[in-house]
Amino acid sequence: MHREPGEKRDFLPSFVAALDAAGAEEIVVENGYGSGMDIDESAYTASSSRLVWGDLDDCLIQDAVMQVRCLDEGYFDKLGAKSILLSMLHYTTRPERVRRLAELDINAISMDGLVDDGGRRLVENLAAVSANGVGAAFGELAKTHPAFDDPGRPPLRVAILGSGAVGSHAVRAASRYGNDQLRASMVARGVSGVEVVVVDYDLTAHESYMRPLLSRTDLLIDATQRLDSTVHVIPNHWVADMPLHAVVLDLSVDPYNFSVSPPIVKGIEGLPQGTLDQFVFQTDDSAYERLDPRVSTENRRVALSCYSWPGRKPRECMEIYGAQLEPFLDVLLNKPAEAWDTSSPSLYERALARAELGRWLEARTG
Amino acid sequence: MSIRSGRDSALTLGLPLMNQEPEERRDFLPSLARHVASLGHEVFVESGLGARMGYSDLDYLDSSGRIRIVGRDEAFAQDVVLVLRSPDDRFELMRPGATLVSMLHFPTRVERYRRLKELGVEAVSLDLIADDNHRRLVENMEAVAWNGLEAGFEALAHTYPGFRTHDRDPIRVTVMGAGMVGKHAVEAATKYGSLERARSLRDFPGVEVTVLGRNLTANERYLRERLHVTDLLVDAVFRSDASKPLVLNEWIDELPGHAVICDLSVDPYLLDASPPTVRGIEGIPQGNLEQYVFYPDDPNWRATIPHGVPALSRRTTVSCYSWPGIHPRACMHRYEEQLLPLLEKLFETEGAGRLRSDGGYLERALYGASMGAWVALSEPDEVANSRGFESRTSG
Numbered sequence: 001m002h003r004e005p006g007e008k009r010d011f012l013p014s015f016v017a018a019l020d021a022a023g024a025e026e027i028v029v030e031n032g033y034g035s036g037m038d039i040d041e042s043a044y045t046a047s048s049s050r051l052v053w054g055d056l057d058d059c060l061i062q063d064a065v066m067q068v069r070c071l072d073e074g075y076f077d078k079l080g081a082k083s084i085l086l087s088m089l090h091y092t093t094r095p096e097r098v099r100r101l102a103e104l105d106i107n108a109i110s111m112d113g114l115v116d117d118g119g120r121r122l123v124e125n126l127a128a129v130s131a132n133g134v135g136a137a138f139g140e141l142a143k144t145h146p147a148f149d150d151p152g153r154p155p156l157r158v159a160i161l162g163s164g165a166v167g168s169h170a171v172r173a174a175s176r177y178g179n180d181q182l183r184a185s186m187v188a189r190g191v192s193g194v195e196v197v198v199v200d201y202d203l204t205a206h207e208s209y210m211r212p213l214l215s216r217t218d219l220l221i222d223a224t225q226r227l228d229s230t231v232h233v234i235p236n237h238w239v240a241d242m243p244l245h246a247v248v249l250d251l252s253v254d255p256y257n258f259s260v261s262p263p264i265v266k267g268i269e270g271l272p273q274g275t276l277d278q279f280v281f282q283t284d285d286s287a288y289e290r291l292d293p294r295v296s297t298e299n300r301r302v303a304l305s306c307y308s309w310p311g312r313k314p315r316e317c318m319e320i321y322g323a324q325l326e327p328f329l330d331v332l333l334n335k336p337a338e339a340w341d342t343s344s345p346s347l348y349e350r351a352l353a354r355a356e357l358g359r360w361l362e363a364r365t366g
Numbered sequence: 367m368s369i370r371s372g373r374d375s376a377l378t379l380g381l382p383l384m385n386q387e388p389e390e391r392r393d394f395l396p397s398l399a400r401h402v403a404s405l406g407h408e409v410f411v412e413s414g415l416g417a418r419m420g421y422s423d424l425d426y427l428d429s430s431g432r433i434r435i436v437g438r439d440e441a442f443a444q445d446v447v448l449v450l451r452s453p454d455d456r457f458e459l460m461r462p463g464a465t466l467v468s469m470l471h472f473p474t475r476v477e478r479y480r481r482l483k484e485l486g487v488e489a490v491s492l493d494l495i496a497d498d499n500h501r502r503l504v505e506n507m508e509a510v511a512w513n514g515l516e517a518g519f520e521a522l523a524h525t526y527p528g529f530r531t532h533d534r535d536p537i538r539v540t541v542m543g544a545g546m547v548g549k550h551a552v553e554a555a556t557k558y559g560s561l562e563r564a565r566s567l568r569d570f571p572g573v574e575v576t577v578l579g580r581n582l583t584a585n586e587r588y589l590r591e592r593l594h595v596t597d598l599l600v601d602a603v604f605r606s607d608a609s610k611p612l613v614l615n616e617w618i619d620e621l622p623g624h625a626v627i628c629d630l631s632v633d634p635y636l637l638d639a640s641p642p643t644v645r646g647i648e649g650i651p652q653g654n655l656e657q658y659v660f661y662p663d664d665p666n667w668r669a670t671i672p673h674g675v676p677a678l679s680r681r682t683t684v685s686c687y688s689w690p691g692i693h694p695r696a697c698m699h700r701y702e703e704q705l706l707p708l709l710e711k712l713f714e715t716e717g718a719g720r721l722r723s724d725g726g727y728l729e730r731a732l733y734g735a736s737m738g739a740w741v742a743l744s745e746p747d748e749v750a751n752s753r754g755f756e757s758r759t760s761g
Contacts, residue, residue, distance in 0.1 A: 162555040175544040175579030193581035200556035202572030326727035
């Protein structure tokens with residue numbers, strides 16, 4: 001089940017084989033699975049003798065349901081109480097989802113919450129978040145910048161908001177134009193490279209510093225992980241300071257949510273929320289008109305946003321997620337979720353326990 | 367090849383001391399020994415392990431009775447021997463068929479691999495353990511960056527009179543290199559190299575980090591202008607040509623007088639090698655765990671710099687061949703966390719000789735770092751004839 005046509009990601013046959021090896025008694029796979037990535041049914045069938053094809057309802061009534069992008073909340077009712085739902089659930093920014101899963105007594109595990117003892121994510125493709133997003137942004141900048149490939153121009157200036165995991169990967173991607181081939185051709189032509197400036201929360205709040213920085217920025221990247229997602233980092237009127245050719249890239253993909261109070265807003269005010277079907281927004285795009293009127297969109301630059309940048313390269317993405325999830329499967333399939341222990345000797349059990357919704361809620365409420 | 371085929375008892379683990387520089391304090395922690403013992407394996411700890419981090423022999427013991435404090439020879443005579451840095455002069459103490467787990471760096475230390483092979487010792491090189499996407503599973507680049515930047519900001523707090531003034535400009539950090547170390551250096555730099563210091567300076571103007579990739583570090587005019595506005599210069603470059611410096615010694619004069627140089631790349635001077643290796647920033651000293659801060663008038667400044675290398679232009683420099691070793695407990699805790707699931711898998715498969723390239727996630731990662739895989743890469747014909755290892759095709 002995919003929420004929109006651009007979403008093509010499904011677990012690969014190698015992951016089904018890993019489920020089989022980890023002891024899954026029956027693996028029910030939805031009809032058409034993998035077709036978005038041009039993977040034939042036969043590849044899945046060959047991966048496990050315990051594989052059974054079924055429709056969506058057949059899949060949802062299993063003991064454990066696994067899907068990278070979270071199911072539409074309307075399907076939660078079909079999941080069995082105490083069943084496992086493994087998915088990118090983003091507890092902190094999806095309060096409604098959390099409430100509903102808790103009500104239904106689902107053993108939800110947030111893939112984005114699987115972390116080691118130091119808080120480092122164990123299932124992530126942040127390199128692809130940055131590489132795919134930054135690559136697309138430079139593609140747009142090549143169209144808007146009047147001297148993009150001119151050997152006489154000064155270095156391009158990229159400003160990255162946030163120095164966490166996404167920001168750090170974005171640094172590397174940006175210093176290479178997000179595209180190794182493009183970088184090689186620019187180097188070969190003697191075109192100046194890319195200067196990447198990174199600022200964290202202790203500078204982003206300083207208007208007297210930020211506005212001059214924006215005025216000399218060709219590409220602005222939001223890679224923030226805000227403690228308070230109800231407050232913008234860059235108000236829309238600051239966007240007016242940016243050169244007209246500048247491009248704005250949203251890697252943080254926090255959604256707008258005006259159904260909660262105070263509302264959750266994007267880090268850079270006025271950006272539309274993109275999808276895999278549309279992630280580039282010219283300044284006259286109708287998407288701006290569809291934003292809640294409380295969002296100021298007066299000042300615009302070409303903008304890029306996508307709820308899932310890794311989904312731009314689905315097969316590569318699923319290879320990575322599948323391999324990262326594999327060591328969790330033994331605990332996931334063979335030990336009841338209620339018995340998972342946050343102080344277990346097993347790194348993977350500790351991580352699963354921490355990412356399980358019930359314990360996450362307990363930790364939040366103390 | 368199985369090392370204990372037909373045996374009833376579980377494999378044993380040896381934890382010998384590292385025989386390295388006196389200032390090297392790292393050893394595997396008591397928690398690792400206890401964890402392995404809790405899995406049913408006997409653990410032989412060399413007396414004195416962890417002493418330089420403040421642990422006693424007693425700290426390693428537990429109630430299981432499976433942990434014993436022994437001498438060096440006995441620690442090396444176990445089925446699996448775990449030492450962080452390669453015990454090059456102790457290989458002979460190991461039994462044929464046993465597995466050495468250590469930072470062995472096979473690609474650049476061919477003699478090490480040959481010697482182990484002669485002795486019939488299996489091995490897993492910690493630095494080569496990587497997942498299917500070539501991401502290292504046992505590494506501490508984060509500590510390289512954070513510990514280096516912590517020292518860099520500590521030095522800057524001494525050299526920069528305005529460091530703790532509210533009306534100063536943001537501190538300007540220039541990071542050369544956007545690879546793995548550079549990536550961590552960016553985050554560390556925005557936090558003054560220490561979360562504690564970042565909290566204490568929360569009300570001050572922060573840190574602006576500018577990152578330069580290869581095509582800007584190669585642009586002399588740009589780089590010299592950049593140095594002019596840099597308070598802290600970080601070398602995190604992995605050079606494809608280490609025979610030439612990135613920053614000539616005389617360019618250091620472009621830096622403000624209070625500026626600090628933070629050396630994270632720790633390339634040595636090897637002028638006799640062909641081609642020679644020189645440091646990325648010309649004329650800076652190479653530090654160690656005993657001394658890693660060098661002020662311009664330091665009497666040891668030239669001690670590690672060969673004659674003929676210009677070193678007249680100086681700024682305060684922090685440099686250490688092993689930044690993770692600055693905080694040994696934190697470093698070893700990090701390695702332990704990464705290593706335990708792998709070690710469990712290694713015991714489960716009964717040593718490196720039985721690892722399979724088509725096993726599960728952890729087994730594949732271990733296999734890729736094993737002697738077997740390395741032999742397959744370097745001597746494929748021999749392997750095909752005698753051992754049946756599958757060639758490792760990637761990474």
